[in-house]
Amino acid sequence: MTMASRIESTRDESEETATESSEPESALETARRQLSHAADHLDIDQHIVERLKFPQKVHEVTVPIERDDGTVEVFTGYRAQHDSVRGPFKGGLRYHPEVTRDECVGLGMWMTWKCAVMNLPFGGAKGGIAVNPKELSSAERERLTRRFAQEIRDVIGPNRDIPAPDMGTDPQTMAWLMDAYSMQEGETTPGVVTGKPPAVGGSKGREEAPGRSVAIITQLVCEYYDYQLGETTVAVQGYGSVGANAARLLDDWGATVVAISDVNGAMYDPEGIDTASVPSHDEEPEAVTTYADDVISNDELLALDVDVLIPAALGNVITEENAEAIAADLVVEGANGPTTSTADLMLAERDVAVIPDILANAGGVTVSYFEWLQDINRRAWPLERVNDELEAEMQAAWRAVRAEFESRDVTWRDAAYIVALSRIADAHEARGLWP
Ligand code: NAD
Numbered sequence: 001m002t003m004a005s006r007i008e009s010t011r012d013e014s015e016e017t018a019t020e021s022s023e024p025e026s027a028l029e030t031a032r033r034q035l036s037h038a039a040d041h042l043d044i045d046q047h048i049v050e051r052l053k054f055p056q057k058v059h060e061v062t063v064p065i066e067r068d069d070g071t072v073e074v075f076t077g078y079r080a081q082h083d084s085v086r087g088p089f090k091g092g093l094r095y096h097p098e099v100t101r102d103e104c105v106g107l108g109m110w111m112t113w114k115c116a117v118m119n120l121p122f123g124g125a126k127g128g129i130a131v132n133p134k135e136l137s138s139a140e141r142e143r144l145t146r147r148f149a150q151e152i153r154d155v156i157g158p159n160r161d162i163p164a165p166d167m168g169t170d171p172q173t174m175a176w177l178m179d180a181y182s183m184q185e186g187e188t189t190p191g192v193v194t195g196k197p198p199a200v201g202g203s204k205g206r207e208e209a210p211g212r213s214v215a216i217i218t219q220l221v222c223e224y225y226d227y228q229l230g231e232t233t234v235a236v237q238g239y240g241s242v243g244a245n246a247a248r249l250l251d252d253w254g255a256t257v258v259a260i261s262d263v264n265g266a267m268y269d270p271e272g273i274d275t276a277s278v279p280s281h282d283e284e285p286e287a288v289t290t291y292a293d294d295v296i297s298n299d300e301l302l303a304l305d306v307d308v309l310i311p312a313a314l315g316n317v318i319t320e321e322n323a324e325a326i327a328a329d330l331v332v333e334g335a336n337g338p339t340t341s342t343a344d345l346m347l348a349e350r351d352v353a354v355i356p357d358i359l360a361n362a363g364g365v366t367v368s369y370f371e372w373l374q375d376i377n378r379r380a381w382p383l384e385r386v387n388d389e390l391e392a393e394m395q396a397a398w399r400a401v402r403a404e405f406e407s408r409d410v411t412w413r414d415a416a417y418i419v420a421l422s423r424i425a426d427a428h429e430a431r432g433l434w435p
Contacts, residue, residue: 026102027102027106030106035049038421045428059155060101061148062151063076078100079093082111082123086123087123090120096132105126110336111125116420126166153184158372171196191372203380207241211246211334212249215246218250225330234258234308237261237310239278241281243260244275244280248275248276256271258271258273266289266297268296268301269294309330310333318338331352331354337357338357362397402415
């Protein structure tokens with residue numbers, strides 16, 4: 001897999017290079033282009049825009065660990081902190097061999113927009129270690145995480161920068177990080193990370209939240225375009241945390257889910273799939289096609305003539321090669337960056353509504369915010385409250401984006417970035433430049 005294809009958040013709709021090239025942009029290029037594009041629609045101080053093109057700080061650390069065989073190996077870790085004008089930095093930590101400084105900066109910027117469109121009191125950050133976690137034992141991953149926690153301890157914290165799981169990291173990684181931080185601080189500090197196991201302050205509903213937000217946004221966009229959910233057909237690419245949760249909720253709410261897929265192919269049933277009966281990636285990895293009577297390819301799934309298409313597997317799957325073949329009226333981005341910039345333009349020309357990832361899958365960071373609130377208050381919320389408040393936050397973000405969509409001649413993606421940037425710019429304007 002190339003780095004560009006792995007980066008995921010690699011789409012944009014504005015001018016210049018990427019629209020002419022078949023190579024997807026890097027996360028950093030995308031984040032900057034989206035910033036400039038949104039800025040073109042707003043009357044904001046150019047100095048603020050210039051400032052936002054760069055991270056506030058990037059920390060690079062050396063992380064040596066003793067392997068199980070007694071040898072020492074040295075890895076490089078990063079924490080890129082983009083902007084904290086609206087609150088502490090927030091964003092994931094990934095363990096992947098191709099993690100780089102620039103990737104962390106780009107994805108950190110993208111977290112700034114995502115938190116702002118949701119109106120969360122956070123800025124954006126991203127970090128990680130250039131390592132293949134699959135080549136480490138659990139004990140080695142633990143030592144790596146504890147040493148990394150020590151190296152970045154001064155720059156993280158519940159009021160500074162709050163990491164979360166990402167590619168190659170999980171709730172257990174966050175529990176080690178929280179423990180290492182707490183031991184050094186001399187006090188138990190659950191709010192230093194989110195996405196923890198519930199036993200140490202993790203929130204109920206966190207795992208399901210990105211898929212739930214995709215389902216909520218799908219419901220809202222259907223309502224907006226006068227589709228009755230009971231008469232709406234849906235195809236979902238990817239049956240993991242995001243895809244399976246979104247598909248099952250939409251199925252519960254009355255939609256007809258006609259196709260779901262994993263890396264091996266797609267299950268297709270025009271009469272509707274009983275989504276509860278098919279195991280998700282977590283429950284039984286890559287098993288969708290083994291439960292299917294009718295198997296089609298992932299390419300065929302993307303081209304199905306359905307009302308709603310939800311790409312929820314990986315980035316850059318809707319490209320200039322297949323954008324013409326997309327027959328859905330509405331695309332709700334479950335994955336990060338599933339639509340390349342060229343494909344985005346092609347879909348916009350055909351009036352296909354594409355609801356962007358920074359809005360649709362933002363349930364994860366939103367429930368991370370709830371987790372942080374629960375940790376600070378030392379009081380866990382019942383699942384019902386988490387889901388009710390998530391619904392309320394998604395509706396509020398939707399209304400804000402819809403208002404921009406309706407008042408300007410822009411795409412849904414533009415509208416979401418305009419909401420995000422105007423909130424960030426207002427905060428910069430109010431605080432001013434230090435010193
Ligand atoms: P996951 O690992 O739980 O599931 C991924 C699914 O996609 C699996 O069913 C897998 O078989 C399938 N898949 C993998 N490669 C595929 C391919 N080439 N073609 C078709 N299907 C393929 O992952 P997830 O957590 O659901 O994440 C999916 C996407 O959503 C990613 O882009 C991720 O960055 C994004 N996302 C995840 C979260 C989260 O908290 N889980 C939050 C926001 C965004």
